[in-house]
Amino acid sequence: MTQTASPATNTEATPAFTDVEPGAKAVLFDYRQAANPIRHGLTEPIPEGRWGPELHATGPSAILPLDLSATLGCRGPATSPALSANFVRILAGETIEVAAKATSALFYVFRGQGRCRRLASRHGVAHDQGWSKGDLFVLPSGPAPQLEAEQESVLYWVHDAPLLAFLGVSPEEPRFEATHYPGPWMRQELAALAADPSSARSNRLSLLMANADLPRSRTVTHTLWAMLGLVPAGAIQPPHRHQSVALDLVIDCQPGCVTISGPELNADGTIRDPLSMAWEPGAAFVTPPGHWHSHVNKSGHPAMLLPIQDAGLHTYLRSLDIRFTSGMPQE
Ligand SMILES: [Fe+2]
Structure with missing residues (x-):
């Protein structure tokens, strides 16, 4: 199938009508050609930088x-x-x-x-x-x-x-x-969270920065989302995914920490053919929307990560779609 358009806008197409005004921008696609334009060569998927x-x-x-x-x-x-x-x-x-x-x-x-x-x-x-x-x-x-x-x-x-x-x-x-x-306040609260008995079996201890003027989204701004995350020594997090992009900053770690990610899961809930992003203090990387990802700490020391996302915007649009292989964490 080919798209149809005015002769002035598409030389390959068969015009739908011969009396379309020159220069008109109207184009028609077969649904199958345009229903998913996110593909290489058209609207590129978000890369893992x-x-x-x-x-x-x-x-x-x-x-x-x-x-x-x-x-x-x-x-x-x-x-x-x-x-x-x-x-x-x-x-x-x-x-x-x-x-x-x-x-x-x-x-x-x-x-x-x-x-x-x-x-x-x-x-x-x-x-x-x-x-x-x-x-x-x-x-x-x-x-x-x-x-x-x-x-x-x-x-x-x-x-x-x-x-x-x-x-x-x-x-x-x-x-x-x-x-x-303030940094000392956030670290004090993170230490208190780590010391809470309910955190004993958690493999991720994280604070979400929020604003009292944004009570519905619980995000740091109406478009941005920020998390200060502690990944304990030995943690292998169950994968999760969301439609917001994550722009991650590694704050602190020893060698042996990675984030693995990929668009698909295996039947056992592990990530299929994962890409591995090695952590270094001061490194930054992108976790694309919809990709399953898991932070892994084999360094023997706690590590800290700061992901920034557009999850404030996605929450407003009700398009966040956050999912966990291990089930949604309880409040
Ligand atoms: Fe995430």
Whole structure:
């Protein structure tokens, strides 16, 4: 079967009508040709990118995008269709502007210390907040933030500008307030969770960062989702999957930690022909939507991971579809 279109838009097709206006964009497809356009050569599936810590270990102050836009066929930099992940490396005493036409920007301080300043917007207030290693903070749309480093610093920066670029829109008003999650507080809460008797047999101990202004989604912003996860020594997690993409940052680990992933399960619930992503502190990798994945820690030491997802958006759309081979965890 061939598609039908006006002669001006498709030279291969047989016109449906001979009196279509020249230049018209209307096209008709046989359902079977267009019902699933996610395939190689058309709408590319989301690839499993990986970037090692050497990307941000040395060099001048710079924004270092984890850019897969050429494969995705979208405006870059983009790490997934909706999100852009970047490392921001800032030398001591220097300032870098992190501008993005985004509704949500998330920063995790991988190392260093400094301040984030931004001018007041038409709808929002000025922002001036210190940050240090282990902190996480989120900013809504508004003037470009300035990151000032008091020590040599590396931040992991994820925002949703690719989604807005696809929609062809600019943010009109902030949807949440700038919010700061101090690292010592999150680690204290994670330690308390690990010490809870109910956690004794859990192979994953994780905190989800949320915002009191977003009670329905329980996510860090209305589009973004963030988790601080502890993978205990010896853990082999049962696989799970979700329709949100995961842009994972390895915070801390010893050699012997991997994430395995793949689109299919074997009959015994293991992942068929899995791809293995080796962990290194400061490495980042992509877990594509719908892929079953499992974090494995054979290092003998606890390890920490920070996945950032577009699960706030998927929760709003009711399209998250999170599933576990071991059954849904109980609240
Ligand atoms: Fe996941």
